[in-house]
Amino acid sequence: MNCVSCNAELPQEAKFCPECGTKIGDMECSNCGEPLKPGAKFCHSCGSAADSESQAHETTQAEGGTTQKSWLATIGPFLFIPVFVGIIVILFWKNREPEPMNASNATAAEQSAPSMAAMGQVHETLERLKQRVEENPDDLVAIDSLATMYSIAGSYDKARKFYERHLEIEPDNQQIKIALGLTYHSLNRTEEGIELIEGILQEEPTHAFALFYLAEIYASSGEMKVAEEHWNKIIDHYPNTEIANMAQQRIHEYKHTDSN
Known part of the structure; x- marks a missing residue:
């Protein structure tokens, strides 16, 4: 299945497009019928668990324009790719003293090092999101994605700026x-x-x-x-x-x- 907005291939059971952020599914609590936040583990209204298909009903839909999503779900695609998250942390790791390496752990370190291609993908993602915000200052999907990526990386001051920017738009x-x-x-x-x-x-x-x-x-x-x-x-x-x-x-x- 492809995204109706950008035609990107969607992961199985995706709730929004990982490329453009277009929402492709709404979920409702099976207990009280209230809408569920994307990626929610429980119903905010009644507290019922919402992490199984038997407890939530999903209807697929597409929405045009800027999609406003839960900040908890914005980073969803990255959370399912541990290596990608690890690369983000490495890119933004600040002032860490490297641990001494010896012959016994050098091989493991080399094996765990991210590829240059993957690191380049992270940079490209960040630059693409920044470009989207520059072109559309009200793009909440891009703003939230940047904020969350910076939070995961530990660059909290950069994350703060984007969260504050979101609240200027949606206080x-x-x-x-x-x-x-x-x-x-x-x-x-x-x-x-x-x-x-x-x-x-x-x-x-x-x-x-x-x-x-x-x-x-x-x-x-x-x-x-x-x-x-x-x-x-x-x-x-x-x-x-x-x-x-x-x-x-x-x-x-x-x-x-x-x-x-």
Whole structure:
């Protein structure tokens, strides 16, 4: 199957085109019928798991123009290609002292090194996305793709600029606010990150993603009691769901760490 917009070949079960970002599928929760975010693991409205075909209904469609997608799904194609992600990290790795190599590990290092062709593909992808943004400053697909690639690479200040640029265009996008809040935290601007995500919870106190990632920020800042309160809210409001299980696991991990 090919994309109706750019004619690129689509991966099996693709939800959007990896080349142009055109959306090719909508998903609905089988429990409450609400639309699901692309790549969502659970229903934001009722908390039902959405990671199997029996729990979600997909209808294929094409949309013209700029496609606005979940920031969690923007990088979808890259996440299914671990080598590609590894290359991105290598390209942006900053000021790392190389570990000494000896004869025993030289072969393994050489074997794991990415090919020049693959590295060139990464550069080409970045340049193509930058060109798209230059030609269309409101291209949210390209903006989100750049932001997410830079985030994965650890270039958080560059990622921040693109997330902030998205919010200039779409100021009420909650998922981009969460992404930007996490980016602020990575830039040691934790208070700004917390304020941004807490703003979402003021409007929607049970927003699962906001609760989960705000808890992560608090936990990494040593505020475990506050983090646990947020994770417990997820468990209370979304029982027997994947994100509730993740929250329970995080509480268990931190308690286990504290006891050691």
